[in-house]
Amino acid sequence: MLHYHTIPVTAFQQNCSLVWCDQTLEAAVIDPGGDLDHILAQAQHLGVTLKAIWLTHAHIDHAGGTGELARRLDLPIVGPQEGDQFWIDGLPQQSTMFGFPPALPFTPTRWLQDGDTVTIGQETVHVRHCPGHTPGHVVFHAPQIQRCFVGDVLFAGSIGRTDFPQGNHMQLIDSITQRLWPMGDETVFIPGHGPESTFGRERRSNPYVGGT
Numbered sequence: 385m386l387h388y389h390t391i392p393v394t395a396f397q398q399n400c401s402l403v404w405c406d407q408t409l410e411a412a413v414i415d416p417g418g419d420l421d422h423i424l425a426q427a428q429h430l431g432v433t434l435k436a437i438w439l440t441h442a443h444i445d446h447a448g449g450t451g452e453l454a455r456r457l458d459l460p461i462v463g464p465q466e467g468d469q470f471w472i473d474g475l476p477q478q479s480t481m482f483g484f485p486p487a488l489p490f491t492p493t494r495w496l497q498d499g500d501t502v503t504i505g506q507e508t509v510h511v512r513h514c515p516g517h518t519p520g521h522v523v524f525h526a527p528q529i530q531r532c533f534v535g536d537v538l539f540a541g542s543i544g545r546t547d548f549p550q551g552n553h554m555q556l557i558d559s560i561t562q563r564l565w566p567m568g569d570e571t572v573f574i575p576g577h578g579p580e581s582t583f584g585r586e587r588r589s590n591p592y593v594g595g596t
């Protein structure tokens with residue numbers, strides 16, 4: 385069985401999530417944007433062992449702590465899709481611009497592609513490429529618990545910004561309607577910021593993608 389616990393980190397209150405397999409107590413951390421000591425304390429409290437870093441995209445509030453955490457614990461960095469290379473390259477400038485601690489540079493151990501799977505312990509999670517907010521944005525879908533970790537693609541009542549370099553509004557709408565909606569109305573999604581919701585609720589009431 386897969387479990388998860390969400391930890392808001394950084395001044396942006398970004399929803400970093402620990403996901404773990406209860407057979408092995410091995411965990412992946414999705415989007416360690418910062419506040420690493422807090423994340424590690426939560427992992428210890430939960431009794432899980434960190435085995436990997438999974439990234440949805442390379443904005444500073446999602447990826448800022450990645451290089452340091454990978455170095456400290458010798459963890460593989462999985463994702464995002466390689467369209468986000470320029471955002472990874474820009475992390476030092478992003479950290480200065482947004483008042484973050486200096487971000488250590490890193491290279492993903494493994495880039496992700498649409499349709500890939502990632503594993504933690506005995507659990508498998510499915511990867512979908514959902515560009516639009518950033519070109520290399522991916523989401524992590526765990527159908528066995530009807531959950532999806534969507535980063536900044538979709539929020540409760542809103543959608544991701546597309547006014548950054550290589551943002552694309554139509555691509556984002558397509559990602560949401562073609563790749564997230566088919567996961568099912570009952571699927572609960574964990575967005576990069578703010579509360580959880582379901583795809584069904586957003587299909588009905590989200591002002592940006594409702595009725596699609």
Ligand SMILES: [Zn+2]
Binds near residue numbers: 443536
């Ligand atoms: Zn973002």
